[in-house]
Amino acid sequence: MADSHTFLIATLHRPSVSSWSTSPTLWIVIFASCLWLLIRRPNLTDKDGHPLPPGPPIRYAFLRRYPEKPLYRWAQKYGPIYSVWMGTQLFVVINDPQVARDLLVTHGANFSSRWPYFMKNQTILRGGGITAASYNDTWRKHRRIAINMLTLTFGSRTVKATDPLVQEALRLGMEFMRLTGPWSNMIDFFKVLQWIPTTMRAQGRKLHNDFIAVYGAMMLRTKARMDAGEEVPDCLVKTLIQCQEEEQLTWEDMCFIVSAFTTGGVHSTSGIIEWFLALMPSHPQVQAKAAEELDRVVGRDTWPTAEDEMKLPYCRAIIKEVLRIHASFWMGTPHCSDDDFVYRGLFIPANSVMVLNVYALHHNESRYPDSFSFNPERYFGDELGAMESAKQPDALVRDHWAFGAGRRICPGMEMAERELFLAVSRLLWAFSFAEVPGEPICLEEYEGFSGRTPLPYRLTPKPRHAMVHDVLVEKTEINLNDV
Numbered sequence: 001m002a003d004s005h006t007f008l009i010a011t012l013h014r015p016s017v018s019s020w021s022t023s024p025t026l027w028i029v030i031f032a033s034c035l036w037l038l039i040r041r042p043n044l045t046d047k048d049g050h051p052l053p054p055g056p057p058i059r060y061a062f063l064r065r066y067p068e069k070p071l072y073r074w075a076q077k078y079g080p081i082y083s084v085w086m087g088t089q090l091f092v093v094i095n096d097p098q099v100a101r102d103l104l105v106t107h108g109a110n111f112s113s114r115w116p117y118f119m120k121n122q123t124i125l126r127g128g129g130i131t132a133a134s135y136n137d138t139w140r141k142h143r144r145i146a147i148n149m150l151t152l153t154f155g156s157r158t159v160k161a162t163d164p165l166v167q168e169a170l171r172l173g174m175e176f177m178r179l180t181g182p183w184s185n186m187i188d189f190f191k192v193l194q195w196i197p198t199t200m201r202a203q204g205r206k207l208h209n210d211f212i213a214v215y216g217a218m219m220l221r222t223k224a225r226m227d228a229g230e231e232v233p234d235c236l237v238k239t240l241i242q243c244q245e246e247e248q249l250t251w252e253d254m255c256f257i258v259s260a261f262t263t264g265g266v267h268s269t270s271g272i273i274e275w276f277l278a279l280m281p282s283h284p285q286v287q288a289k290a291a292e293e294l295d296r297v298v299g300r301d302t303w304p305t306a307e308d309e310m311k312l313p314y315c316r317a318i319i320k321e322v323l324r325i326h327a328s329f330w331m332g333t334p335h336c337s338d339d340d341f342v343y344r345g346l347f348i349p350a351n352s353v354m355v356l357n358v359y360a361l362h363h364n365e366s367r368y369p370d371s372f373s374f375n376p377e378r379y380f381g382d383e384l385g386a387m388e389s390a391k392q393p394d395a396l397v398r399d400h401w402a403f404g405a406g407r408r409i410c411p412g413m414e415m416a417e418r419e420l421f422l423a424v425s426r427l428l429w430a431f432s433f434a435e436v437p438g439e440p441i442c443l444e445e446y447e448g449f450s451g452r453t454p455l456p457y458r459l460t461p462k463p464r465h466a467m468v469h470d471v472l473v474e475k476t477e478i479n480l481n482d483v
């Protein structure tokens with residue numbers, strides 16, 4: 001018995017030992033099987049057998065630059081809603097206006113949270129800045145306080161881009177766009193990497209501290225004016241300082257609420273203005289039509305004001321079309337689901353990242369024929385502002401999705417539209433724009449992983465008429481020596 005047992009072990013071991021040490025094919029097969037088990041798509045179902053939305057067969061560690069391109073191709077392949085595994089995290093991608101409305105608006109109670117992205121939400125914002133907060137009472141409180149004060153943040157006006165704190169705040173905004181991106185950071189999708197002291201993690205932590213230092217200093221400036229008895233106009237910082245105790249806000253809470261309006265509001269709005277200017281030289285006919293409208297409605301003795309907005313439909317259409325064709329955030333800001341949900345027979349598990357595929361929505365050929373062309377005329381007859389348009393019951397007729405959707409929709413959208421109107425209409429009133437000879441402007445590539453701005457470019461503004469100089473100088477809002 002002992003002998004036969006020994007023999008069995010010997011015969012079992014001998015061939016396997018030799019093949020393990022000698023057969024590279026076996027190693028390759030084992031390695032490939034392990035790899036496949038690691039990267040293959042897990043096809044989960046719920047207890048009733050509902051499958052996940054369809055999607056690519058493998059998991060991804062991250063998506064490279066311009067993630068909207070593969071996401072758009074997948075939308076064409078898998079349809080109005082699909083799912084992608086990023087590491088161990090499931091992403092559900094919405095490519096259709098009706099699905100966006102059904103999930104993010106009608107079922108907004110379940111789809112309005114934020115997934116705790118390691119870089120953006122845990123390391124840099126640490127759940128603050130409104131945008132990183134889960135869908136809870138803290139988010140409600142911060143958004144309520146901020147939304148009442150949307151027009152003024154600091155209670156003082158600066159047109160000096162040279163102010164060191166303003167410069168620093170703008171730099172932080174660019175750094176934020178570089179370090180965060182819904183698809184770009186492998187560290188977001190593999191927990192094990194989050195424990196390793198990487199350069200990226202260090203940069204995120206530094207950015208968190210820089211935000212507090214810079215916005216804290218800006219708030220202290222306003223506080224000093226208040227303490228000195230100076231009349232400070234009602235503004236977000238004043239409100240925050242006054243209600244800090246009652247609302248139980250920490251200094252960090254306050255710094256990040258204030259930063260939300262610069263990081264969220266300035267780069268997105270200025271980015272759209274940059275895209276608008278980048279588009280103008282290649283669209284002289286658009287400039288000519290706008291110039292005709294401005295000369296006819298406003299005249300040349302003064303420039304457009306907010307009251308002229310509804311009288312300038314072509315200028316409004318240009319803004320909508322820039323927001324459509326060059327939205328600042330091709331993937332919105334992803335939402336997150338709180339509970340398991342079944343939609344059109346598909347299983348959306350709790351804690352799925354919900355992505356609004358703005359790129360696919362904005363290139364839907366049945367809604368926007370010839371969707372890759374810049375054509376403001378597609379918005380003729382659309383008199384609704386972005387907020388009113390988003391509230392329409394028929395999602396198919398909404399103007400565009402650049403401001404997101406549902407309960408987390410951009411609270412600054414009306415202010416952004418107003419700023420864009422003043423900037424775009426005044427620029428077109430004053431100048432015509434041409435390329436610098438030999439320096440073509442690139443409209444395909446861009447900077448930033450979360451927000452997107454064009455690559456640096458130069459153009460030549462030419463005053464459209466003799467009154468331009470006098471009117472610009474006369475406007476006390478702009479001191480040309482300060483800009």
Ligand code: HEM
Pocket residue numbers: 129130131132143150260261264265266268269272327328329332333334335402403404405406407408409410411412413415416
């Ligand atoms: C062209 C300009 C702008 C664009 C394209 C834009 C776009 C967006 C988008 C796509 C979102 C995410 C919405 C969602 O989760 O569904 C958002 C959120 C937000 N935006 Fe804007 N935005 C702009 C201007 C502004 C301005 C001017 C402000 C403030 C003065 C602002 C403040 C915010 C804040 C605080 C949030 C977070 C809201 C939340 O999570 O509850 N944005 N914005």
